[in-house]
Amino acid sequence: MTRPDPLPQLDAVVQHPSKLAVTAFLSSCTEAEFKAVRDGLDLSDSALSKIVTALEAAGYVEVRKGYVGKRPRTWLTLTSTGRRNLAGHLSALQQIADQARGRGADLG
Template identity: 55%
Template sequence: MTGPAGGAPPALDRELHHPTRLALAAYLSACGEAEFAVLRDYCQVSDSTLSKTLSALEKTGYLSIRKGHLGKRPRTWASLTLTGRRALTRHLAALEDIAATARRAATEADGATGGGCG
C-alpha cells in the first residue's frame, strides 16, 4: 500500500497493530494507571492473554508495569510511557491517513465514473 500521491505507506506501528494492544494503549492513554483486572475486563481477554500483551508492550518500552499489594493481595498496574503515548499518536495518525486516502479515492472514483464504489 502506498500513501497519498504514491508516497511511502502510512507508518503503522507493528506493536500496536493488534486490536488488543491498540485497545489497551488507547485505554491507558486516557488514564494515568490501571489495574490488571480493570484492563482484562475492558479488553475482554483472559488473564494469560493480558499478561502476554502487557509483557510484549513493556519490552518495547510502551508500558510501565508496577507490582505491589493491596492489603494482602498482589496487584499489577500498568501505565503508558511517554514512548508509548508517542507511538500511539503516530499509529492513530497513520490510521487516519489511510481512512482519508480511502475517502479521497472513493470520491475521485465516484466523480470519474459517476457510479462510485458500488
Template identity: 55%
Template structure:
C-alpha cells in the same frame, strides 16, 4: 536531582472512570521514574505518522488505548475493558513492556497482590503516531 525509586504500591490512583474503593491504593503517586522510552516511539513523533507493527494486533491496540485514558490502571480493569483473559493480557503487556510502551508496577493493597499498568512516554508517542497514520489511510480510502 530527581528520586529514581519507583513509587510504593500504595501511591497509585484508582483506574480512570471508577471511584476509589477500599481495594484501591491511595491516590497521589507519581509514575515510576527511570523508565527508558524506546527509540521507536520518539522517532515516530519526529518523522511523522507511521504504523507501529506492534499495534497492528487489535488486543495490543485496545490495551494501549485503555491506558492512554488513565495515569495508572489496575490489571483487572484493563483486562475487563480489553475483554482478555489474565494470561492473554499478561502476554501482551510483556510484549508492550519489552518495546518500552507500557510500565508495570506490582504491589499489595492490604494482603492482596495488585498489578498496575501505565503507558510510557514512548508508548503515548507510538499510539499517537499509529492513530494519525490510520486516519491518513482512512482519508485516502474515503
C-alpha cells in the same frame, strides 16, 4: 497521472487489535490496575499478560507491582513512548482512511 501519496507507516508494536486496545485503554488514564484492563477489554489473564509482556519489552508500558492489604496487585502505565507511538499509529490510520476516501471521491 499523479502518483498516489505513499501509505503512512503503521506502528508494528500496536498493529494487533488486542495490543491497540490495551494501549488505547491505558492512554485514557494515568495508571490502571491489571484487573480493570482485563475486565474492561474482556481479555483473559493469560492473553493480557502476554500483551503486557510484549508492550513492556517494547518500552510502551510500565508495570508496577504492589499490595493492597495482603493482596498482590499489578498496575499498568502507558509510557511517554507508548503514548507518542500510539498517537502516531492512530494518525497513520486516519491518513490511510482519508486517502481512501479521497481516491474514492476521485473515482466516483
